[in-house]
Amino acid sequence: MLGSSPQLSAAVVALLDDGIWVLDPASGTILDTNAAAAEQVGTVPHLLVGRTLGELLTPPMSVAEWITVVRTVDHLGAHTIAMSLVGPDGAVTPAEVTVTRHRTDDADVIVARSTDASERLWLHAASRAERDRLESTVASLGEAVAVADRSGRICTVNDLFCQMVGLPAERILDRSVFDPPWTALDTDGTPLPTESTPAVLSLRQHQAVRDVDMAVDRPVDGGTRSERRWIRATAVPRSGPGGLDGTVLTLTDLTETRRTEQYLQRLATSDALTGLATRPRIGEIVATAVELGGGTRVGVLHVDIDNFRTVNDTFGPTTGDRVLAEVATRLRDLEERRLDLGRIGVDEFLVVLVGDGPSLTFDARLRRLGEEVQRRLERPLELDGLELHLTASVGIARTPDDGTDGTTLLRAAERALSAGRHAGRHQLRFYDASLDERTREGIELDRDLRLAVAQRKLEVHYQPIIDLHTGAVAAAEALVRWTHPERGPISPANFIPAAEATGSIAAIGDLVLNTVAEDLAGWNAVSLFPHGARVAVNISTSEFEHRGFVDRLAATLDRSDVSPSQIELEITETLLMEDLTTSALRLEALDELGFLVALDDFGTGYSSLSYLHTLPLHTLKIDRRFVGDLRDGRSSTITRAILSLARNLGIVAVAEGVETEEQRRFLTDAGCDQVQGFLIAPPLPKAAFERFLAERRPLVQLPEPAAGAALAPQADFHLA
Ligand code: C2E
Numbered sequence: 001m002l003g004s005s006p007q008l009s010a011a012v013v014a015l016l017d018d019g020i021w022v023l024d025p026a027s028g029t030i031l032d033t034n035a036a037a038a039e040q041v042g043t044v045p046h047l048l049v050g051r052t053l054g055e056l057l058t059p060p061m062s063v064a065e066w067i068t069v070v071r072t073v074d075h076l077g078a079h080t081i082a083m084s085l086v087g088p089d090g091a092v093t094p095a096e097v098t099v100t101r102h103r104t105d106d107a108d109v110i111v112a113r114s115t116d117a118s119e120r121l122w123l124h125a126a127s128r129a130e131r132d133r134l135e136s137t138v139a140s141l142g143e144a145v146a147v148a149d150r151s152g153r154i155c156t157v158n159d160l161f162c163q164m165v166g167l168p169a170e171r172i173l174d175r176s177v178f179d180p181p182w183t184a185l186d187t188d189g190t191p192l193p194t195e196s197t198p199a200v201l202s203l204r205q206h207q208a209v210r211d212v213d214m215a216v217d218r219p220v221d222g223g224t225r226s227e228r229r230w231i232r233a234t235a236v237p238r239s240g241p242g243g244l245d246g247t248v249l250t251l252t253d254l255t256e257t258r259r260t261e262q263y264l265q266r267l268a269t270s271d272a273l274t275g276l277a278t279r280p281r282i283g284e285i286v287a288t289a290v291e292l293g294g295g296t297r298v299g300v301l302h303v304d305i306d307n308f309r310t311v312n313d314t315f316g317p318t319t320g321d322r323v324l325a326e327v328a329t330r331l332r333d334l335e336e337r338r339l340d341l342g343r344i345g346v347d348e349f350l351v352v353l354v355g356d357g358p359s360l361t362f363d364a365r366l367r368r369l370g371e372e373v374q375r376r377l378e379r380p381l382e383l384d385g386l387e388l389h390l391t392a393s394v395g396i397a398r399t400p401d402d403g404t405d406g407t408t409l410l411r412a413a414e415r416a417l418s419a420g421r422h423a424g425r426h427q428l429r430f431y432d433a434s435l436d437e438r439t440r441e442g443i444e445l446d447r448d449l450r451l452a453v454a455q456r457k458l459e460v461h462y463q464p465i466i467d468l469h470t471g472a473v474a475a476a477e478a479l480v481r482w483t484h485p486e487r488g489p490i491s492p493a494n495f496i497p498a499a500e501a502t503g504s505i506a507a508i509g510d511l512v513l514n515t516v517a518e519d520l521a522g523w524n525a526v527s528l529f530p531h532g533a534r535v536a537v538n539i540s541t542s543e544f545e546h547r548g549f550v551d552r553l554a555a556t557l558d559r560s561d562v563s564p565s566q567i568e569l570e571i572t573e574t575l576l577m578e579d580l581t582t583s584a585l586r587l588e589a590l591d592e593l594g595f596l597v598a599l600d601d602f603g604t605g606y607s608s609l610s611y612l613h614t615l616p617l618h619t620l621k622i623d624r625r626f627v628g629d630l631r632d633g634r635s636s637t638i639t640r641a642i643l644s645l646a647r648n649l650g651i652v653a654v655a656e657g658v659e660t661e662e663q664r665r666f667l668t669d670a671g672c673d674q675v676q677g678f679l680i681a682p683p684l685p686k687a688a689f690e691r692f693l694a695e696r697r698p699l700v701q702l703p704e705p706a707a708g709a710a711l712a713p714q715a716d717f718h719l720a
């Protein structure tokens, strides 16, 4: 019927997977079908003959509609229609039906070829009802959704999607995700290759591609402008019974979120109290300005309110905050001149000037600006009837002299400020490279010191302390000595504070104490050290405050043949006063272990004397400033007072820095117990001190020297 050999044609048709229908053009009556066609409507071919195609569809197709179909076929040659075939049990099979007309000499028939679309087309060939349902679901979603079939053709979009890409539905529908009507951009704004878009990836890889951040330039104002929207895209493939059906693309608009983030970020970069840029932000500004390079000069003013702490302590933090806000307002008035401002510490601000021109002129501008900052901030400030007078200090650094990157420049300004601090309030200083020179020197010195400690190159000298009544050696103060390989002897008054700052002090303390314990043990063995005498060891604040201090001390002595009562620990008054409670506890622990404690440099602190009797003190050392100044009425009065206080408390009084016979006589008359100073002996190396000890043995009465005869520090102390 369909080919030259009817038998062959019938066989081929019977084998086809597609349904073949032979229909009457006038009525749509079924003249013949193959097995596949019958199967699509759940029956066998012979039961279909005589019925119409229209009655096998849902909704049914009328004869009038059928005639329209035939006319279309006649017009186009072929026509493909989506139909829903319905079986006797009501099961619907979506089908794609291609209709053609065959005219031969003996026949004029319509041949329809139907393919089961349920197996491969999820959307396109689905029934209208199904599509409507999908569309209404998509439309009602709160997100922007587009659905593409497995070929990538966009078959459904909702309004939100259209809004998001800024295109009407007509311009989106039927376009392919492989060639979309919008341009997808990467988050950095570069076009995203189509193969990398989520919709295409999901179709190619048959898997969900989630949360891809991207952007689109959305046409606005009728396409005259475009506006970038930040979106997050997710594409989830849909599968039907026959495999992949298509993909559902969902877009979330991140633009607002991103704007909020940027806003929050701006908030984080400006200080809440003053509204000025925060430290990181102003740092960035400086760095960026410095990077401009060329003839651009960047000057930074590090501004500090000198007396702010007092304001805070006296009037409370609320007033303090208001003062800072006012300071910021006064600085902001400068902003008109295109300055950048930042708050970089509680009461520290940064003013950044970017300019050009020769360095002398620029320096002059910076200085004038600094002076103006000071003038503004030092104007009386009124708050609730309170009149405050602040002063401000400024440290200035500029490119390229003081740094060629932001960090260095800021550090230089800070260094300039802190260098000025020593000089007092209302300072204005430019950075000076020699400041760093000193830091570098300090670092080198500390390195050398650590090395010296490790190699045990530090020495301990002993300065005798003599009993004024008997002339006997009552004690010796251990004083550390360091001879730098290049710089020669360096005073402990210089390197001890540095070592405290860097932490090397612990090692120094250990070294001194070990040396003392060793030396003492040696002298004990030969009975060189006088019975009942002590070696005084200086303990610095950080050592004393260290938790393990007392234990370490005890352990050191345990190892040697030395009794704790032979060791006196010299601590300073300032140290004691910093935390009296803790210090008292620690002193008691030392006392219990049998150590003696001396209060060094007494009279230099600001403490009241009332606490003295509560502490287990063995010795009070009168600071050598008083001793050196005994001719002055005030100093002699203080010295007498300290001596009588010590006597009353039963504490041994030692006068430091006794250099003259006159001083010694005064001290003897005033009831001082013991003296230390160049008059007796300077700090002596171990061997010299041993000789000193040997010569002093057996104990001799100190002879009355001739009046006014002051012995030179290096004098021969051999007293017969
Ligand atoms: P200090 O504890 O007050 O030590 C007494 C200082 O006065 C010593 O200075 C000593 O050499 C000096 N001196 C002694 N007699 C006289 C005198 O008649 N006239 C004058 N003008 N000065 C005299 P030195 O050795 O330079 O030590 C300075 C400071 O360094 C010491 O003051 C002490 O605080 C600290 N120090 C020394 N050795 C050590 C140590 O081993 N550890 C710790 N933590 N500090 C130490």
Ligand code: MG
Pocket (backbone or CB within 6 Å): 477, 538, 570, 600
């Ligand atoms: Mg001392």
Ligand code: MG
Pocket (backbone or CB within 6 Å): 600, 601, 621, 623, 656
């Ligand atoms: Mg002292």
